[in-house]
Amino acid sequence: MPAATTRRPRAGAPETLLTTANRLMEQHPGYRVEIIGGVIVVAPIPDGRHAEVLTEVMIPLLAAELHGQATDVLQRVGLWLPGDPEDYAVPDLAIVDADLDEHLIENNCYDPAAFRLVLEVTSIDYNNDLRNKVAAYAEAKIPVYVIIDRRHGRVHVLTEPVSGGYDSHQVYAPGQEVTLPESIGAPVTLDVDELVRAGRPRG
Numbered sequence: 001m002p003a004a005t006t007r008r009p010r011a012g013a014p015e016t017l018l019t020t021a022n023r024l025m026e027q028h029p030g031y032r033v034e035i036i037g038g039v040i041v042v043a044p045i046p047d048g049r050h051a052e053v054l055t056e057v058m059i060p061l062l063a064a065e066l067h068g069q070a071t072d073v074l075q076r077v078g079l080w081l082p083g084d085p086e087d088y089a090v091p092d093l094a095i096v097d098a099d100l101d102e103h104l105i106e107n108n109c110y111d112p113a114a115f116r117l118v119l120e121v122t123s124i125d126y127n128n129d130l131r132n133k134v135a136a137y138a139e140a141k142i143p144v145y146v147i148i149d150r151r152h153g154r155v156h157v158l159t160e161p162v163s164g165g166y167d168s169h170q171v172y173a174p175g176q177e178v179t180l181p182e183s184i185g186a187p188v189t190l191d192v193d194e195l196v197r198a199g200r201p202r203g
Helices: 017-027 048-063 126-139 192-199
Strands: 032-036 039-043 071-075 078-080 093-097 104-106 115-121 144-149 154-162 165-172 177-180 188-191
Touching: 017 032, 017 039, 032 126, 039 126, 048 071, 048 093, 048 115, 048 188, 048 192, 115 126, 126 144, 126 154, 126 165, 144 177, 154 177, 154 192, 165 177, 188 192
Parallel strands: 115 144
Antiparallel strands: 032 039, 071 093, 093 115, 144 154, 154 165, 177 188
16 A cells, blocks of 8 residues: 555544655655554654664675565564554664565555564664564564664563563673574674674764
8 A cells, every 4th residue: 555645634534643644754764653542643853873783794694594585674664563453663783584475464564473682773763663663573473683772782572472571681782693583584682882882873
């Protein structure tokens, strides 16, 4: 289904959250607009350090050949959420099944069953990634949720989704390595030092 246009609804007809979200995206190119728990969330254009962290994450994922065969490594792909009728998220990075195109639901968002991992790099509104999205991704049964917490210099790995959150929540500090579950498609280890360093402002 193509994105909704910015036309206003006729007088008396309420505008849906999805229509409002799509209008906001058209009016603010580059901003990320999501609907989490029935609330529209707008995130500003990320800074260069945010992008640097994503690059550092992608290097070992691509080296493990997770892109182009049974799975793909994608940035900012729409994930339909089961919470509220119009909920969706746009994670910074995801590992998805290679047949993702067969799982399109609507509004350029895909069935969560096709996602093996989602990853968020925190920016200004880090609480959204550390709280609201934990519940949303768990409800969607995303098996692995990784958070690169730039504010506190840590990496969170959440697995085993249950009602309201994840049964396993491991936190890694600089000096440690993160071994991701092999359910993502291949063994992958992330160096926390490298990720934290990449996220810090230079100078």
